[in-house]
Amino acid sequence: MTGIDDLPVRDELRGKSPYGAPQLDVPVRLNTNENPYPLPEPLVERIAERVREAARDLNRYPDRDAVELRTKLAEYLTKTGRHEVGPENVWAANGSNEIIQQLLQTFGGPGRTAIGFEPSYSMHALIARGTGTGWIAGPRNEDFTIGLAAAEQAIAENRPDVVFITTPNNPTGNAVPAETVLALYEAAQAAKPSMVIVDEAYIEFSHGDSLLPLIEGRPNLVVSRTMSKAFGAAGLRLGYLAAHPAVVDAVQLVRLPYHLSAITQATALAALEHTDTLLKYVEQLKSERDRLVAELRAIGYDVTASDANFVQFGRFADAQEAWRKILDRGVLVRDNGVPGWLRVSAGTPEENDAFLDAVRELKKEQSA
Ligand SMILES: Cc1ncc(COP(=O)(O)O)c(C=O)c1O
Numbered sequence: 326m327t328g329i330d331d332l333p334v335r336d337e338l339r340g341k342s343p344y345g346a347p348q349l350d351v352p353v354r355l356n357t358n359e360n361p362y363p364l365p366e367p368l369v370e371r372i373a374e375r376v377r378e379a380a381r382d383l384n385r386y387p388d389r390d391a392v393e394l395r396t397k398l399a400e401y402l403t404k405t406g407r408h409e410v411g412p413e414n415v416w417a418a419n420g421s422n423e424i425i426q427q428l429l430q431t432f433g434g435p436g437r438t439a440i441g442f443e444p445s446y447s448m449h450a451l452i453a454r455g456t457g458t459g460w461i462a463g464p465r466n467e468d469f470t471i472g473l474a475a476a477e478q479a480i481a482e483n484r485p486d487v488v489f490i491t492t493p494n495n496p497t498g499n500a501v502p503a504e505t506v507l508a509l510y511e512a513a514q515a516a517k518p519s520m521v522i523v524d525e526a527y528i529e530f531s532h533g534d535s536l537l538p539l540i541e542g543r544p545n546l547v548v549s550r551t552m553s554k555a556f557g558a559a560g561l562r563l564g565y566l567a568a569h570p571a572v573v574d575a576v577q578l579v580r581l582p583y584h585l586s587a588i589t590q591a592t593a594l595a596a597l598e599h600t601d602t603l604l605k606y607v608e609q610l611k612s613e614r615d616r617l618v619a620e621l622r623a624i625g626y627d628v629t630a631s632d633a634n635f636v637q638f639g640r641f642a643d644a645q646e647a648w649r650k651i652l653d654r655g656v657l658v659r660d661n662g663v664p665g666w667l668r669v670s671a672g673t674p675e676e677n678d679a680f681l682d683a684v685r686e687l688k689k690e691q692s693a
Contacts, residue, residue, distance in 0.1 A: 421526055438487075488519055493528070
């Protein structure tokens, strides 16, 4: 039977696997850092209304520059990010994965490299591969913080074109202090200069503030965001960036014309009208996240401090086996391949209770 490797695919794609968290049909799914709360009914109604309006114009291409949406995203950022931005600072795409892809198409590519400090979000490396950008796995400390000296050295030695800093980091959950980001930005400018992408997919769940103000006076620094997590709209596929207007101009060189459908723009605009309601769930999830951290520690697990809507816990002699045993109890968590550790997303209080029961039993079984 013909397989991928029988086709004339690019050499660097041969033998590789696609990204994919298992999508299993189990009672409690806490494996993809989604928001567990469905959109509130008045918002569902508003989406239907705005989509109906947009449908009347579907014979036309959508607003290629998504100006209304970028204006509303800029208002949201200004309101929550302690820094004023306008639509000229903001660009939107189909999920922050597409934002990252456009950034790598623009600033990475064949003959260029990107660095990330691992373990971190695995799609950074996969999108690098897809765009022909060389990938450098930078170091982290044992406790999953970024060690400044080692990270600066990796940047100085490799002189990457793109530097990824994920804060709060996925899958470990910890945030990166602003001073570290600033020091790495300076190191990256001294080495190349290169673009620094601060991936803030989970920032709304953080105990600390967004690093948005750092874009001021730093044209090579980009903050990447998403509506998939805090806005509870993973199915919408809407990501965005904030940066110097020159960055927004630069990604125009690679974006597909009309990449953001009229339906997506209408739906995102409806969701942004309901920002205050949606962000109320964030507070609830933050307190559930803190409860998971406290209870996991009380049960006897090691837990990485979390500023995200998920928690990394361990340590297991065999994380894969532990993952399977938790699954046998009806709860799906994530094995990100970090030896000894698993990750659980904060769900509803009931889902979190089910998870805590499962890992309590597992602890008993493993210490018996
Ligand atoms: C750190 C990080 N960045 C970006 C994304 C991508 O999000 P989306 O493409 O849904 O906006 C994720 C999703 O899990 C993530 O964990």
